[in-house]
Amino acid sequence: MPPNTTASSGQKPGKSGRKKGRKARLFLIVLVLAIVGGVAFGAYWSISTVRASFPQTKGSLTLDGLSGPVDVQRDGNGIPQIYAASDADLFMAQGYVQAQDRFYEMDVRRHMTSGRLSEMFGKGQVKDDEFLRTLGWDRVAKKEYDTKLSASTKKYLQAYAKGVNAYLKGKDAEDISLEYAALGFTNDYTPKEWTPVDSVAWLKAMAWDLRGNMQEEIDRSLMTSRLGPKQIADLYPEYPYSRNKAIVQEGEYDTVTKSYVQGSSSTASSTGTAGTGLTGNATASGADLQSQLSGLYDVLDDVPTAVGVNGNGIGSNSWVVAGSHTITNKPLLANDPHLSASLPSVWYQMGLHCRGISSKCQYDVSGYTFAGMPGVVIGHNQDIAWGMTNSGVDVTDLYLEKLTGNGYQYDGKVLPFRTREETIKVAGGDSKTIVVRETNNGPLLSDRNDELVKVGKKATVDTAAPDRGDGYGISLRWTALDPGNSMDAVFEMDKASDWSEFRKASASFDVPSQNLIYADTKDNIGYQLPGKIPTRGEGDGSLPSPGWDSKYQWTGYIKQAELPYEYNPKRGYIVTANQAVVDKDKYPYTLTADWGYGARSQRITDLIQSKIDGGGKISTDDMRQMQLDNSSEIAKLLVPKLLKIDVKDKNVREAQKLLEGWDYTQDADSAAAAYFNATWRNILKLAFGNKLPKELRVKGQCLYVDPVDTTGPVDDDDAKVRECGQRDADQAQPDGGDRWFEVVRKIVDDEKNDWWTAPKTRLDKPADTRDELFARALKDARWELTAKLGKDIDTWSWGRLHRLFLKNQTLGTEGPRFIKYMLNRGPWKLSGGEATVNATGWNAAGGYGVVWVPSMRMVVNLGDLDKSKWINLSGASGHAYSAHYTDQTDKWAKGELLPWSFSKKAVDKSTSDTLVLKP
Structure with a gap:
């Protein structure tokens, strides 16, 4: 999802001072949109001007760099299916087509991941850029690209970038998107060429919003100022293992082989605290930590969101049922990730098809991906299907650092900071240079808030901390700040043909750690927890730790063979909905102190089990109806x-x-x-x-x-x-x-x-x-x-309170009503609710409005892939006046699913437009 560059969805507004600088710009945007949009308020320009940025979907185009012709077949909803004879041509065409539909969204995304929003939107984004530069997502992405990713992945990324740039070539900004016409009246910004690193960096933004329990760490620490240990424990109760089943129910950790084994009778000896793990680190609490964490709230609230509500409230549902319980006698797999509502949707539907599978062209895959990223993230190929939900494992830790002069204390010594300068260019203003300081635990987040720096310097010495120094700061240790191989995993999953290849692909999925469910056409189902998941010395990650004590450092990462999995369980189904991955008595490592508590997962389990107990067989429509369950x-x-x-x-x-x-039942009319x-x-x-x-x-x-x-x-x-x-x-x-x-x-x-x-x-x-x-x-x-x-x-009625508004990225999130009228859509009165299977989430802290949603829904039929179903939150297009801007939303709100063509015969039958890309 493109970021909200003013106030994150579901978060408090930015400082009023940040809004003042936008007034003149917004006034000009109103004027230019009135001219360019020209539909509801009289046409100064003709409607053809508005349509100038719409993609060509028929006929043929010449694309330098292709080795052969590529067909782009779009159905009645504008969803593209691409056919090529080589991998490079396939991904180059994917880049071209996504840029046709969504380049403005892609451009905003890469400016967010690189901390360059100010280049597009001016001084109001400087604070955001400072924080994003401190995290350094694009720097890590470049290291991944240079040192970690496979040669084939780099080749695909390069081909994708070549396709995006082929689309940009020779186009003025206003020819690309309506929004650029508006920006052109306020600054001299023009889009630059796309790079492979731009695609890799998006995985870091996604990982940030799915980062786990960092907010809970802060909240628990702040609670100590007013609540005692028992009261805090009341507010973070143990996971109810006996009532809400964990994902993995068959198998245990084998202490002899040091691996997770399905059907093992070995007993795991715990090396960490299970449940809520409120042991944390009492020595790191106190007035200094309280003041630092309190100030960090403001910093985090202002950070733009990528796919979630800034780390809060994110869930998802997925489940798979074996053929023994389905009417097709083959598995059915359902998935609906719960993410922030955005316009356009965070997801982009498409198919990538080789005309013939060979070493030259290896892909026949269809599903959901992100605009700006090659491959398919969730979906199916000709042999397997897979889905994802956020595992919630703890991969972030905050550390209270004791600062002394130009360094920080560690085991009785003062170590120098690692520093770098970052220059932030500002549209219509002067550039700003900041210094990013890092400890051995990670970047100092507290440096990004002037008040935190002042408080840190004035801090009184905590009796549990070293007895000398200038103050305190907060640093972040996070797995996503280390180069990884997640981009490799995307392509490996896309071409995996069986469980063994799928598990091998999942080993590269470093961050974000997702629950992966699996099914194949041979009637196998499975689950795998992937990810780079740390092991800790002292403390369990539930509370911030003292950065000056090496006993609280990470000691390593859980090995792939040790991570929980399940394959063809006897019960015949697997449910993941952010609940505990594995029973605490069957696993030696603490994966997190903050699972979801299983309300959704157990409801799904009960619905499946009741169907089985009644002697019935589950259909594709049964799976759809389960996705719409509104029970509270x-x-x-x-x-x-x-x-x-x-x-x-x-x-x-x-x-x-x-x-x-x-x-x-929480129906909209109730x-x-x-x-x-x-x-x-x-x-x-x-x-x-x-x-x-x-x-x-x-x-x-x-x-x-x-x-x-x-x-x-x-x-x-x-x-x-x-x-x-x-x-x-x-x-x-x-x-x-x-x-x-x-x-x-x-x-x-x-x-x-x-x-x-x-x-x-x-x-x-x-x-x-x-x-x-x-x-x-x-x-x-x-x-x-x-x-x-x-x-x-x-x-x-519930729907009068519980409404969904879709806000267009950036220009539609704030400002005069006229802009919102032109770019935003809604409201829709929705059923469902918080912690309900139909998880149209609302946050009781802010009202009843919908803040996160099933961002897409799919049901894959492994017996006949052409009978699979899917839907997106909005539509294929990011162009505000395209017929495919929100053409799926009404159906999505009603719980309907669209046909999902996969075979060439089915795709040909559903095709409305065909564009041939020629070399």
């Missing part, structure tokens, strides 16, 4: 207790009655779902919000953001709405995900638990028990929905 696990737990509350207020009682007989989710949000606010440290509080956000009636006398309803909104403005807000499901589940039957207390207000008595707090939440939810949806509950 937390509602099943809480609604029976909420209905027992004796409500006196007739208006609140009227709302409470909505829950009677409700089946816990009033009960709207009221329950509002009640759940208020329970979280009352029980936990006012007890969390101020550093975790959401500034300036209120539950009741819609205006109440301000005419005439203030009635009781308005007073309640206003008071609750004011009370919420400076409280912490839990996000409401499945960790909070588990937190509440643990204490829900303890009616006098301390968490069930809430202070009195002008309108409310204090709550001292669970039922008193629940009564308050039912009442507050009633007035919140009155403010948002009106007093008449017959007009309420």
